[in-house]
Amino acid sequence: MPTEREQFDAIARFFETLGPADVARLSHFYSPEAFFKDPFNEARGIPAITGIFDHMFVKLDQPRFKITRQVVDGRHAFLTWDFYFAFKGQTATQCIRGGSHLILDDQLRIEWHRDYWDAAEELYEKLPILGSLMRWLKRRAAQ
Numbered sequence: 001m002p003t004e005r006e007q008f009d010a011i012a013r014f015f016e017t018l019g020p021a022d023v024a025r026l027s028h029f030y031s032p033e034a035f036f037k038d039p040f041n042e043a044r045g046i047p048a049i050t051g052i053f054d055h056m057f058v059k060l061d062q063p064r065f066k067i068t069r070q071v072v073d074g075r076h077a078f079l080t081w082d083f084y085f086a087f088k089g090q091t092a093t094q095c096i097r098g099g100s101h102l103i104l105d106d107q108l109r110i111e112w113h114r115d116y117w118d119a120a121e122e123l124y125e126k127l128p129i130l131g132s133l134m135r136w137l138k139r140r141a142a143q
Contacts, residue, residue, distance in 0.1 A: 008102070020054075061087070076101070079100045080097070081098060
């Protein structure tokens with residue numbers, strides 16, 4: 001069995017190389033009743049988590065993660081990442097910067113996955129109409 005550090009390295013490699021066909025392998029890295037949460041989703045269990053990643057590949061062009069740092073403490077890790085993608089039908093590459101808190105179970109599979117990123121700054125402000133409103137609200141709040 002790998003060490004916790006080796007397992008987190010394997011998880012990071014998995015996310016950096018994740019493609020549509022790899023989603024079926026989530027059960028190698030997630031426990032059956034794993035919990036996942038990000039700014040838009042909250043799910044429990046591999047089928048629900050698989051649905052989130054499948055949806056990502058349907059809605060976005062060329063989504064990919066670049067893990068920028070790992071902080072590992074036993075079965076806990078915090079990974080910072082850049083997520084690159086293009087909206088369907090657009091050519092401009094977008095980038096969301098965020099982080100993931102991961103906790104492993106006794107079999108060194110992810111039992112807790114919580115993503116942290118600012119949806120307003122990293123996503124909404126980049127949308128044509130909504131972006132203008134979000135930038136205006138941000139300016140007004142800063143006054």
